Amino acid sequence: MQKIFIILFLLILGAECFAFDIVYPKKNNVVINAKSAFFIGSSKTPFTINGKNVPLHPSGGFAYVVDLKEGDNTFVMQSDDERKIYVITKPRIKTEGWTSPQFKKYDAQKTFYVITDKAPLRSTPVESGINRMAHLQRNILLNVDGEKGGLYRVVLGDEKYGWIAKTNVKTADENYVNTPAKLLGCDFEEDNEFYNFIFHFDKKVPYEISEGEKLSVKFFNVEEGVYSKDFPYSEITGGKKLAGYGGEYLNNDFIWKIRKPLNVNHKKPLKNINITIDAGHGGNEFGAIGCLGDKEKDINLSIAKFLENELNKRGANVVMTRDDDIYTGLSERVAVANYTNSSIFISIHGNALPDGLNPNEHSGVSIYYYYDEAKPLANVLINSITEQLGINNDKVRQASFAVVRNTNALSVLIETAYLINPEDNSKLISKDFQKAYAKAIADGLEIYLKESL
Numbered sequence: 157m158q159k160i161f162i163i164l165f166l167l168i169l170g171a172e173c174f175a176f177d178i179v180y181p182k183k184n185n186v187v188i189n190a191k192s193a194f195f196i197g198s199s200k201t202p203f204t205i206n207g208k209n210v211p212l213h214p215s216g217g218f219a220y221v222v223d224l225k226e227g228d229n230t231f232v233m234q235s236d237d238e239r240k241i242y243v244i245t246k247p248r249i250k251t252e253g254w255t256s257p258q259f260k261k262y263d264a265q266k267t268f269y270v271i272t273d274k275a276p277l278r279s280t281p282v283e284s285g286i287n288r289m290a291h292l293q294r295n296i297l298l299n300v301d302g303e304k305g306g307l308y309r310v311v312l313g314d315e316k317y318g319w320i321a322k323t324n325v326k327t328a329d330e331n332y333v334n335t336p337a338k339l340l341g342c343d344f345e346e347d348n349e350f351y352n353f354i355f356h357f358d359k360k361v362p363y364e365i366s367e368g369e370k371l372s373v374k375f376f377n378v379e380e381g382v383y384s385k386d387f388p389y390s391e392i393t394g395g396k397k398l399a400g401y402g403g404e405y406l407n408n409d410f411i412w413k414i415r416k417p418l419n420v421n422h423k424k425p426l427k428n429i430n431i432t433i434d435a436g437h438g439g440n441e442f443g444a445i446g447c448l449g450d451k452e453k454d455i456n457l458s459i460a461k462f463l464e465n466e467l468n469k470r471g472a473n474v475v476m477t478r479d480d481d482i483y484t485g486l487s488e489r490v491a492v493a494n495y496t497n498s499s500i501f502i503s504i505h506g507n508a509l510p511d512g513l514n515p516n517e518h519s520g521v522s523i524y525y526y527y528d529e530a531k532p533l534a535n536v537l538i539n540s541i542t543e544q545l546g547i548n549n550d551k552v553r554q555a556s557f558a559v560v561r562n563t564n565a566l567s568v569l570i571e572t573a574y575l576i577n578p579e580d581n582s583k584l585i586s587k588d589f590q591k592a593y594a595k596a597i598a599d600g601l602e603i604y605l606k607e608s609l
């Protein structure tokens with residue numbers, strides 16, 4: 157009897173000490189539609205996949221790329237005392253019969269109205285990416301002259317068009333005639349933080365805010381055709397750089413808010429600067445999973461807390477979008493930054509890749525901005541991080557992340573390093589590295605505030 161117990165005990169022990177642990181793909185028998193896939197995980201002992209040695213990082217982590225052919229692909233993982241079989245299915249794709257949607261012009265223009273808040277008005281008929289001209293609020297009236305795929309083409313002026321998703325609008329009453337709107341007046345107000353322009357219209361019209369040489373707002377479908385107002389920020393502020401702006405309707409009044417230059421104390425540049433730190437993911441939203449099984453949400457929060465501490469020490473007023481392992485929606489994160497009047501917003505994430513790419517060939521930090529005004533900040537931060545931590549510069553890029561796009565602050569999203577790259581991952585899980593990372597961000601912020609504002 158005792159013997160049986162011992163054997164059972166050994167069996168249980170054995171079952172818990174896997175030689176290798178696969179964290180991605182998350183389960184067996186998955187469908188992956190790419191030319192290649194990868195296995196991410198860790199192992200205590202050498203092992204092979206389909207007879208080939210899997211190179212192991214000193215931390216035990218690995219990222220191993222396998223080519224996929226159409227149909228079922230079987231992978232046998234073998235170590236001295238363990239064998240696992242994975243099947244990845246690549247779907248057979250029928251390319252015949254699919255044609256890209258064509259533009260269909262209507263005989264006469266139709267009037268639509270927006271049925272949701274923050275409906276993206278786009279410059280091209282593509283429903284993703286950095287082609288957003290504005291976010292339109294409910295009840296803005298639009299003249300539409302055609303459609304392509306899932307989008308309507310919105311007439312904004314002579315030869316000037318925008319695109320809006322069909323799901324964001326409804327047709328107005330057939331007899332409704334959308335006459336051009338009247339601009340009834342314009343006011344200018346200043347408070348401690350913002351320059352505010354208030355445009356009084358008799359109805360809501362579509363608009364676009366752009367940052368070129370000058371910051372400007374354009375209103376379409378008004379009596380003048382297009383009404384535009386420039387704000388020469390740099391001239392007015394004596395060469396200072398933009399530090400966040402936004403615009404939205406309150407009834408039929410459009411309020412254009414432009415943040416005044418930050419009051420930077422050159423000895424203590426971060427003193428009294430309102431900063432929101434956003435630790436990505438949380439709760440049941442894990443984010444990426446690292447080679448050794450660590451979750452992105454935990455690494456993000458840990459770096460965010462080190463950064464909070466570092467910035468507080470330097471006198472900043474810091475707000476966290478979450479300081480615990482809880483789910484936090486994207487609009488809640490934006491609301492925290494906007495309601496606390498943060499002039500800087502920093503979102504902390506860890507990077508991963510889609511199948512088809514090789515995690516061993518991608519490493520280091522990338523920083524994303526949406527508005528041009530935040531690009532110089534992203535550049536200063538990436539230089540500080542790569543110089544201090546010696547990690548790869550994986551570039552500053554423009555992208556349309558909701559948290560970065562919807563905050564009235566200088567907003568960037570930092571992909572700190574790649575959790576699925578074994579070398580990056582081994583660094584990311586080290587508390588010393590996380591702390592040094594926070595210091596590099598704080599130093600970068602100080603350099604930016606001193607030099608640019």
Ligand SMILES: [Zn+2]
Nearest residue numbers: 436443505506
């Ligand atoms: Zn993330």
